[in-house]
Amino acid sequence: MSIKIENLNKRFGDFVAVDNINLTLPDGQLTALLGPSGSGKTTLLRMIAGLEQPDSGRISFYGEDATDLHVSHRGVGFVFQHYALFKHMTVFENVAYGLTVRPRRLRPDKAAIRKKVMSLLELVQLDWTADRYPSQLSGGQRQRIALARALAVEPKVLLLDEPFGALDAKVRAELRRWLRRLHDEIHVTSVFVTHDQEEALEVSDRVVVMNQGRVEQEGSPEEVYDHPANPFVYQFLGNVNLFHARVGQGAATIGGLRLPVPELKEVENETGLAYVRPHEIEVLAGPAPDALHAVLESLTVVGPTVRLELRADDAKGLIQAELPKTHFRTLGLLQGDDAWLRPLRSKVFLDQHSA
Template sequence: MSIEIDHVNKHFRDFVAVDNVSLTFREGELTALLGPSGSGKTTLLRIVAGLEQPDTGRIRFHGEDTTDLHVSQRGVGFVFQHYALFKHMTVFQNVAYGLTVRPRRNRPSKAEITRKVMELLSLVQLDWTAHRYPHQLSGGQRQRIALARALAVEPKVLLLDEPFGALDAKVRAELRRWLRRLHDEIHVTSIFVTHDQEEALEVSDRVVVMNQGRVEQDSSPEEVYDHPANPFVYRFLGNVNLFHARVHDGVARIGDVALPAPEFEGYQNEQGQAYVRPHEIEVFADRNHQGALRAKVELVSVVGPTVRLELRTDNSEDLVHAELPKHRFRALGLTQGGNAWIRPIHSRVFLPDSRVANG
């Protein structure tokens, strides 16, 4: 089931929640709507579901206009952050609920409902919980039951709103891998709202980055991470360093470091900003490296096999963050409060009018 969002707008008093958004979600694809709080991603999801009405614009499911259809007529399954399971019902009864409340003429037989529910519980690997109650399950188990309940009505579209937001980091990581495997089995068109960059990049086939009600970028996870469309996307997708750069004839200079910027061939002496991720910075213990920038080591943090450095340099107003393997850090013999030399090995350069180049 493909979904088309056609020039949709939604305002709440003086707040623009969705600002002229047009998107197409392809059949069988798992798409992440990614953005900070207030970016419009949940409002857009609720408009697709029929829980909110757009002020203007249309929603189409597989070419059919569903803008004015009630949520019960759209064939969507919805999974919320806080499970929304019925506490007084067993797991089996929760999953069966959507089938048992259908009008009699459309309601499956009891035997068919039992077969369907047990198949779904097996699919989410929780068939052994059928006669338990929600309070007897862990948070991760409850969320998998909520997903099974959403799938029980055989939705054309599955909508997930921060489904793992209430869980701890370890359970979140386990469940997003599980969700990816599940989607590869069922292939239902799915839209997944999250503010967690790692979650979006790991789970989805495609990422739509939103900010202030608008779409900033719509690409594959790899494309969004490797080639951010603008400074907002770069900053939002993880830690990033910002250096002052001078762009001239296809070269971006950060101090004595020259990085290729072929898209700016012919530009003369332009001021720009170079974005460099922490793992894209080489760190040295001495100055005998061409184009390296002198820096002072302000802080050393050891996180498992990785060492994170905070460094101060004249080429950035903020502290520079660098990451390197622990064995490399030990070999360098760097100390907190001492000097180091750093060299960006890749950058993304933006000019003030948002023109962009790779370095």
């Protein structure tokens, strides 16, 4: 294991930014720190980098205590949201910078630096920009150069703080696919901060979901999406519908619908909350004994998908459902029509507020 974080705490005045975090970040993997603004993810990243000092706790790199180690001795590469390239230097000079400022005894000769920089520029597919200046590049290109510069010093750990946050959606989507392919080539241990759920799920090997300075859940992207540990994770990772239910004898009852919840079989007649994702709701055009009645309020066609908003009893607000356009056409539903909803997959939590 490459990075171990033990009982880490950080406050800014009365604000608790990081609250007793314990984490192990695996060697060679790309870990996403995911959470809303103010969840502590960037503060945690900056403490790993050595840019912030924890109030208490310990950070180890490959078994060695790095808690009090200066940022220059940690062997980390850092990529910020806003490129942070030197405007007066060429692309080549920017990427070479970390090597040229090394102490003389550790500095490679000019030929070695040139070979290293050009190989990195080829790796990020921008070798043709070596003699250009940052102002002559697009935002996506500048960010790839920033990544090449971070990799030039051969970091033990690569840290990325919302690296694509300043880019438009199309460029961001292209870059995150590119980053995933690049990581598969170089396998440097990487930690990636983002508030974008799709980005975290698409790019990372491991996702750490944070909220109010604490870790809510960690696991593979598939684990945290398919098996959220609590309501916060469920609601943060994509759209979700919320139904009020009564829980008892291993089932949750929503109107005339019963959902099996064997994990809550000890519970007797308590209030529960059932979470169902829009694409995990079956929409029917006719009554069914195991489905909820609803009225179709609106529909939006997005490429091959139709997004429906329906009003149902025992639901909090409008219910969202997504289904393929071809399937929706076979239902023959129009705005204002009756429909019936059947959850294909759900997760039920006890309602802590009613306890």
